[in-house]
Amino acid sequence: MSQAARRLSSVAARLSAAALVLLSVPAAAETAVSPESLKSHVAYLASDALEGRQPGTAGYESAAAYVERAFKKAGLKPGADRKWRQSVPLVLTRREFMTASFELIGPGGAMKLAELEDFIPVKPVDREAFDVRAPLAFAGYGVVDEESGYDDYGTLDVRGRIVVVFSGAPKSFEGAKRAYLGSNEAKLKTAAARGAIGVLTVPTRESEAQSPFARAVERADQPGASYVGADGRAHVPAPQIAAAARLSVEGARALFASATTSFDALEAAEADGRPLHAFEMPAQARLNGATRLTRIESDNVVGLVEGSDKKLKDEVVIIGAHLDHLGVRRNAKEGEDAIRNGAMDNAMGISMLIETAKKLKELKPRRTLAFVAFTGEEMGLLGSKYFAKNPPLGGRRIVGVVNLDMPLPLYPLADVIGFGAERSSLGALIAATGAEMGLALTPDPYPEEGIFARSDHFSFVVEHGTPAVFLFTGVKNGGEQIFRDFMKTHYHRPSDDLSLPIDWDSAARFAELNARLAQRIADADAAPTWNPGDYFGERFGKKAATAKEQAAGGKR
Structure with a gap:
């Protein structure tokens, strides 16, 4: 067995053992997320009419307005200092x-x-x-x-x-x-x-x-x-x-x-x-x-579900997804499709964010949940970086982040990947939640890609030292090859559109998994913690510990 294989086996064993401590494994649960609702959201957000949702364009504003309406309809509260939008000033x-x-x-x-x-x-x-x-x-x-x-x-x-x-x-x-x-x-x-x-x-x-x-x-x-x-x-x-x-x-x-x-x-x-x-x-x-x-303004869209526990409601779990994509190619040749619709990246993630918000609003979580559609991810995680530096949450403390970015439900879902799962106590929660739904947790099969450090959740790791996880569709049923083919052929290209063979039932199961994970984090007695000796926990986790100490009236 290779060193990489031994590492994956060891991680899998640790997470599986932790899952067994948390719960006995029931049969796969039915999803409460509607495949048809997901399909409807993606059809609009990835349509040619929105022209690729690039920040600063009418298409992005239409997408932001759509998410705001969806949050209102779901019964969320405005979450950006009591407004629906956090305006992010950008230089292009x-x-x-x-x-x-x-x-x-x-x-x-x-x-x-x-x-x-x-x-x-x-x-x-x-x-x-x-x-x-x-x-x-x-x-x-x-x-x-x-x-x-x-x-x-x-x-x-x-x-x-x-x-x-x-x-x-x-x-x-x-x-x-x-x-x-x-x-x-x-x-x-x-x-x-x-x-x-x-x-x-x-x-x-x-x-x-x-x-x-x-x-x-x-x-x-x-x-x-x-x-x-x-x-x-x-x-x-x-x-x-x-x-x-x-x-x-x-x-x-x-x-x-x-x-x-x-x-x-x-x-x-x-x-x-x-x-x-x-x-x-x-x-x-x-x-x-x-x-x-050029200077522009582009908005993060933020909706809140207030926590129900008096002691825990000032702790916030963020469920985030980026709303933007790459817009229209200026250097396309005549006759070429120039619109980069971003169906998987990340209209799919936003659709899951909306449906997750609808589900969790009805469950009265103990901690406060903030649902955030970020701008500027494709430009360098700009919306999440700005949010992390200027959190519009009324002084509440961010204790965990769940990120939805470019899920690929293009095949029957049998397992999931948790980028960052092995770094914190979130790993055991993911394993337990997946087991509850009959979904295995697969250790990171793409370590050479360094994916944990490449999406919006990482802004909160760096700025607040917050444990975070980025769930992704798994490798079974051909998932690994589909991921590699997507990255080679469709990633950041006009072909990332609704012509892809989307498995909407798998999309609904994946959205349900994220919703259940967020609920577990929100309702747990203790906030997520970094595993001892983790590189990012050691480098940035002290910020979270200091913030908690300050909130309790402690000294630096």
């Missing part, structure tokens, strides 16, 4: 196509790279033009982890330099931690802390297979975005970084042409897991371009 930035320039100046002379063939510039949200020239330095993945002592920079001085880094993070880190450390935001912050003024990302074999440069070119028309902070400025994780870009394999080869080590040699070393030593490069790079900045 669009590239001026084919105006960016990337010049390499090396010992043998200068050469220019081609935009959308060799490189794609990152769109800044805090300036309308960028122009940086500086010497280059290679710094492995650009990752620093204090916990393990891992440091790609070592003694390399990158002050005033443009840093070249591989996509992602070392395979030695477990999936979600690897995704967090390998995120663009984390790398920009690390580079800025070391004094760099630019970051260039080059592909690994793994990253190019998972997210090809050609797919990024397809999405090059998408606006960059950030939320606006209390100071009136766009939130930028590392304002010291004046320019950044993603390079193709060919662009990366040109970048290292004058270096002592070729890109092909570095790429092979990375693929083999060999050490990547940081070094100064003999070339300089000049990167410049222009963007157009």
Whole structure:
């Protein structure tokens, strides 16, 4: 048995044992969620009339109004400081196509790279033009982890330099931690802390297979975005970084042409897991371009079910789903379908959010439930980040988060995945709830994707240290292959629409599972807790403990 298989088996055994402690396993329960209601919601939200629900468009506003009406009809209360909407101020930035320039100046002379063939510039949200020239330095993945002592920079001085880094993070880190450390935001912050003024990302074999440069070119028309902070400025994780870009394999080869080590040699070393030593490069790079900045408002929609327990009603469980998608492709060819309807991503999740709210409103949960349709997820979790930083909940404490994002009920549902289940006490609740419905809990089969760190629930992990879970349709009955095929063929493309073979009965069962899980969390005597030694619990969980102490009148 492989190490990965042993890990999955061990996790499954622990969760199964915990489930048996919680309950004896009855026969699969009938669902109270209506398949027809789900179908009706998705048909509207993924229709061409809404043009892909991109924030700032009439289509998104129509979708937000639909959710607000549904919450009102279900009997929820306005949940954003007694209003239905939390307005999220955003800055959008669009590239001026084919105006960016990337010049390499090396010992043998200068050469220019081609935009959308060799490189794609990152769109800044805090300036309308960028122009940086500086010497280059290679710094492995650009990752620093204090916990393990891992440091790609070592003694390399990158002050005033443009840093070249591989996509992602070392395979030695477990999936979600690897995704967090390998995120663009984390790398920009690390580079800025070391004094760099630019970051260039080059592909690994793994990253190019998972997210090809050609797919990024397809999405090059998408606006960059950030939320606006209390100071009136766009939130930028590392304002010291004046320019950044993603390079193709060919662009990366040109970048290292004058270096002592070729890109092909570095790429092979990375693929083999060999050490990547940081070094100064003999070339300089000049990167410049222009963007157009626009300020808009886009809303999170929030409905509340007030808790019934006097002692627990000021604790909130969030059930969230993102409402936005990618809108209309500006660079579509004549005759091509240009509308990215987002039926699975995430009209399906929103439909389940609405039906979950309808069900739980009637059950009088002990804790307060907040149902939130987030804006700006596709732009970088912006709606959830803004909500987490500015919770409009009247001082109530967020104690748990259940996230509904891109479920794929395209086959008979027999099991579910709980991204993050093994990290907190939520894992046992998920196993118990699934067993109650005859649904097995499958440990994360896609650890290389780092999915736990890539959706809206993670904003609350980082900002509040809140235990969270992201349930997903499982691997049985062909589910794993269907997921991989969807990611390759339909993800973020116009073909994610109502022509997909949706199993509405499975969709209803999955919605019911999420509703029952939320009910269990809301009615439990104790709030969710991180498992001892969990990376995110140790890194961010102290925020939750401090907040609880403050609420009880304790000291910092």
